[in-house]
Amino acid sequence: MAPRRLTEDSGSPVADNQNSQTAGVQGPVLIQDHHLVEKLAKFNRERIPERIVHARGSGAYGYFELTRDVSQWTHAKFLSEVGKRTDVLVRFSTVAGGRGAPEAVRDPRGFAVKFYTEDGNYDLTGNNTPIFFIHDPLKFPDFIHSQKPDPHTNKQESDNVWDFFSLSPEATHMFTWLFGDRGIPASYRTMNGYGSHTFQWVNSEGERVWVKYHFKTDQGIECLTGDQPAKVAGENPESHTTDLMEAIDAGNLPSWTVNIQVMPDADAQTYHINPFDVTKVWPHADYPLIPIGKMVLNRNPVNYFAEVEQAGFDPGNFVPGIGPSPDKMLQGRLFAYGDAHRYRLGINHTQLPVNTPKAATVDNYGRDGLMRFDDNGAMDKNYEPNSFGGPVQTDEPHYAGIAGGMSGTYEWDDRDTDEFAQAGALYRVMTPPEQDRLIASIAGDLSQVSKDEIIERSLANFAAADAEYGARLKAAIEALRS
Ligand code: NDP
Secondary structure: OOOOOOEOOOOOEOOOOOOOOEOOOOOOEOOOOHHHHHHHHHHHOOOOOOOOOOOOEEEEEEEEEEOOOOOOOOOOHHHOOOOOEEEEEEEEEEOOOOOOOOOOOOOOEEEEEEEEEOOEEEEEEEEOOOOOOOOOHHHHHHHHHHHOOOOOOOOOOHHHHHHHHHOOHHHHHHHHHHHOHHHOEOOOOOOOEEOOOOEEEEOOOOOEEEEEEEEEEOOOOOEOOOOHHHHHHHHOOOHHHHHHHHHHHOOOOOEEEEEEEEEEOOHHHHOOOOOOOOOOOOOOOOOOOEEEEEEEEEEOOOOHHHHHHOOOOOOOOOOOOEEOOOOHHHHHHHHHHHHHHHHHOOOOHHHOOOOOOOOOOOOOOOOOOOOOOOOOOOOOOOOOOOOOOOOOOOOOHHHOOOOOOOOOOOOOOOOOOOOOHHHHHHHHHOOHHHHHHHHHHHHHHHOOOOOHHHHHHHHHHHHHHOHHHHHHHHHHHHHHHO
């Protein structure tokens, strides 16, 4: 077979890819060497803005299969029939580290799923935790600043991490989670995923329920403890990426059993926990897990940049039958994710092959913008209403008022001001060896803090969660600092 012909971006053949053009044998390099200039200029521009959080990630394709009839709760088409399969892209990630950071570190993990449904893409931007640190998006930039490199030292500082925590009691639950064993999963395959937020499902009668998603790993939970993470992170910074890719390539396909918790609409008004507070779970005893499907990953991306770095997940991407809840953090993310992609990838990022719907057709009046690379609507009119057969809104009842409107108010309520009870419950869920490791990991980190008042406030939060938990931490820190 003839060798493939090397060309410039214009298609023009390249005669020499080893030697720049010079003015004579000893002469300087010529600006007329268009191939050289183009090659260097493209190289300079290879990096796009790093995600401010979740910068380091891995992705894989697969499918979601419905295993239980859920039509009593939602009319979402991809959830309409037992056995129905929908293609998915999943992006796993760490959160605080930059794009080249090691993966075997204590950090939450992103668990973002893009369902390519016939009613358009449905994105679930979950984590490996059923809860989050804070419940108001106004605090998010401050929270992330406290976890990211310090403006002076340019490294993560225990002072900042614990200062913010000690002044944000609602984070006690998530900090207990993070410093427990599950704070360092052994791999992306061996951790659970959660939608974390509460969502609404609406059935064909227009009736609404509130739903939480739990993706339980079929591989079993595996975590790194003791000196394992330092060893793994040092020897293989890409440990999670390697594991996922090799497992799929070997046909050892990772899967998750997808469960939901369902809360009747009326309960949301009266349940003793605010069901829209993402720092709290719904206890299983009140709202048991209902298995509804299976998610299987079976194909690695061919090109990392095109299919993972350029993937954009947007929690505002719903399909009829599913919608948002008044969870404030979710409401903040409905804005922030799309905005991040507009900054990072550009206004036309939804046209990138990985982001564009695969089972639905896009037809609207959006036009132009940087890097518009389809036919831009060709000769079609770019306004609506029009008399030229352009797309019109549907009045099919099935599509009416996506997931219903909010009636009444779901203003933030303080019905449950106890920021600590569930952190205590989590401490008590852990086995004694898990508790020992939790105490050791918190004490190891918190004892590094330079200000006593930060340590004392932090200890008070943990003691409020569980007196024994607080007392054991206090003793462990005193021992380390003596
Ligand atoms: P349950 O006893 O019904 O469930 C306990 C949950 O804790 C299980 O989902 C279990 O997950 C999980 N779990 C077990 N060990 C750990 C650990 N070391 N770190 C994190 N999670 C762990 O209790 P409740 O529903 O009443 O909840 C009690 C506490 O459990 C909550 O305060 C919360 O912190 C935690 N939890 C609750 C969840 C929920 O949605 N209700 C979900 C996850 C945790 P698994 O079955 O996979 O082992």
